[in-house]
Amino acid sequence: MRAVVVKEPGGPEVLRLTEAPDPEPGPGEVVVDVEARGVNFIDIYQRSGAYAVPTPFVPGVEAAGTVATLGEGVDGPRVGARVAWTMVPGAYAERAVVPADRLVPVPDGVGAEQAAAVLLQGLTAHYLTHSTYPVQPGDTVLVHAAAGGTGLLLVQLAKARRARVIATVSTDAKADLARAAGADEVIRYDRTEVAPAVRELTGGAGVAAVYDGVGAATFDASLASLRPRGVLALFGQASGAVPPVDPQRLNSAGSVFLTRPTLAHYVAEREELLERASDVLGLVAAGALRVRVGGRYPLAEAARAHEDLAGRRTTGKLLLD
Numbered sequence: 321m322r323a324v325v326v327k328e329p330g331g332p333e334v335l336r337l338t339e340a341p342d343p344e345p346g347p348g349e350v351v352v353d354v355e356a357r358g359v360n361f362i363d364i365y366q367r368s369g370a371y372a373v374p375t376p377f378v379p380g381v382e383a384a385g386t387v388a389t390l391g392e393g394v395d396g397p398r399v400g401a402r403v404a405w406t407m408v409p410g411a412y413a414e415r416a417v418v419p420a421d422r423l424v425p426v427p428d429g430v431g432a433e434q435a436a437a438v439l440l441q442g443l444t445a446h447y448l449t450h451s452t453y454p455v456q457p458g459d460t461v462l463v464h465a466a467a468g469g470t471g472l473l474l475v476q477l478a479k480a481r482r483a484r485v486i487a488t489v490s491t492d493a494k495a496d497l498a499r500a501a502g503a504d505e506v507i508r509y510d511r512t513e514v515a516p517a518v519r520e521l522t523g524g525a526g527v528a529a530v531y532d533g534v535g536a537a538t539f540d541a542s543l544a545s546l547r548p549r550g551v552l553a554l555f556g557q558a559s560g561a562v563p564p565v566d567p568q569r570l571n572s573a574g575s576v577f578l579t580r581p582t583l584a585h586y587v588a589e590r591e592e593l594l595e596r597a598s599d600v601l602g603l604v605a606a607g608a609l610r611v612r613v614g615g616r617y618p619l620a621e622a623a624r625a626h627e628d629l630a631g632r633r634t635t636g637k638l639l640l641d
Contacts, residue, residue, distance in 0.1 A: 323413035324622045327376045329369030333621035335379070335412075343417045345391030346430040350420045352403060356436035357411045358382035358468075359496065359617075359625045359638040361558055365511070367626065374411070379622075380411025384435035386427060394420045399493040404435040407584055412622055412640060421590050426598035429605035438473070438488075438611045440583065442600035444555065445473035448587035449481060452579060453529040453551040457482035461523055464538050465558065466503055466603050467494035467497075469614070469637040475501040476529050476609055477599075479490040483528075486521055488538075490513055490632070497559075497612070515544035526550060526574070538562035548574035555581055558632075567609055612636030 345351050358616035363379045365371040384404035387397050397403055403423040410416040426435045433556050438548040449455045455478050463478065465471045466487030478485050479502035489495045493599065495506045507517045518527060518541075526547035532538050533556030542552050570576050587593040602611035613638030617625040 321414040322619060323378050324380075324619060325376050326367055326373075326379055329367065329375070331368070331627040334367060335622045335626065336511045337620045340378075340413065344414055345389055345394075345417055345473050347392040347447060347479075348394060348420055349391040349417050350387055350394060350397070350423060351389040351391075352383070352385045352401075352405075352416050352423075353388045354383045354411065354414060354613040355432035356417055357619075357640040358406075359435045359629055359640060360440055361629065363412075363557060364626055364630055377571040378410045378413050380413075380516075381409055382406040382436060382440040383411035383416060384439070385416075385434040387423075388415065388586075391420075396420070397423060397425065402432070402435075404432075404439050404601075412619065415632055416621075422593070424594060424601070427601055427605050430601050433616075433639060433641075434604055434611050435601065436602055437469070437613050437639055438600060438609070439597065441470040441637065442473050442604075443596050444470055444583050444609075445477050445588060446596050446600055447581070447583065448474065448531050448555060449477045450554055451586060452540075452555075452581050453531075455481040455483045455529070458484075459528040460484040460486065460525075461490070462518060462527045463498075463503070463544070464485045464530070464532045464534045464539070464542070465490045466498040466501070466506070467635045468533070469604070469612075470533055470556075472497065472501045472612055472636060473609065475503050480608070486518060486527065494635060501610070509538075509541075514538070514541035518545040522547075529553060531555065534559045536562050543573050543576065543578075545571065546573055546576045549576060551573065551577045551579065553579055553581060593637055615641055616638070616641050 487498040530542040530549045535557030537559035
């Protein structure tokens with residue numbers, strides 16, 4: 321089979337397509353014929369060495385396909401079943417080995433591309449809006465990078481919970497996408513200071529929650545946009561890591577809460593993984609959650625996909641076919 325292998329951390333050029341032996345499942349594992357693979361910032365962090373991963377490794381933590389082979393002790397899913405997974409490495413390959421208890425079924429009405437495009441970011445948007453800060457009817461929330469893969473899903477899920485959504489974007493085209501997803505107000509952060517604009521839009525009150533996957537470039541504005549006892553959910557660092565924070569700043573901002581959540585802790589138990597995945601994929605199947613695929617790349621062009629994602633030249637989700 322073909323697989324993209326990283327032998328040492330570095331730039332996109334270290335993503336090399338190679339011939340590799342077909343994988344064999346161990347006890348409790350399943351081999352999946354991969355049909356579509358999601359491209360995510362975590363792939364870039366791991367490839368670059370920002371997140372340490374033993375080398376060599378096959379990147380990619382999100383994909384969908386069909387079950388090809390069952391390992392010892394696996395009593396489900398069946399061979400031929402349509403499945404998806406996330407938070408398990410090895411997706412940038414034609415075949416991948418996945419623990420059976422990390423696979424989720426893909427329902428009728430959802431294609432492999434849709435499943436691969438929505439699972440990681442859909443589960444992220446779900447836990448953020450349902451658990452980290454459970455959006456309440458009438459809340460106003462701020463979503464950064466609202467035209468990105470996670471941002472578009474966050475806007476939709478927050479609106480489904482009857483929130484008023486303020487979105488930040490960098491271009492007019494991205495503003496249109498955010499509005500189409502349901503954003504009530506859109507701030508061009510390249511033209512306008514975010515925190516004062518948020519204060520103006522909320523009559524000085526601030527927002528109940530900020531969903532911030534950007535990090536260093538947005539952190540100060542996020543903190544300054546909160547209402548008293550609001551929640552800043554810092555779930556990513558696309559612009560770089562946030563420097564150490566004096567806890568006194570949380571007091572000065574209004575006794576606000578700062579959390580740095582990660583998906584792994586919100587799907588650690590299989591029951592919770594299946595519940596969240598069922599919610600997200602069920603919404604996709606019903607047409608209630610729209611998934612935007614912003615770009616498709618051959619497996620051999622994984623480096624170009626990384627460059628485009630890191631350069632913020634894309635909207636929605638990128639896929640490797």
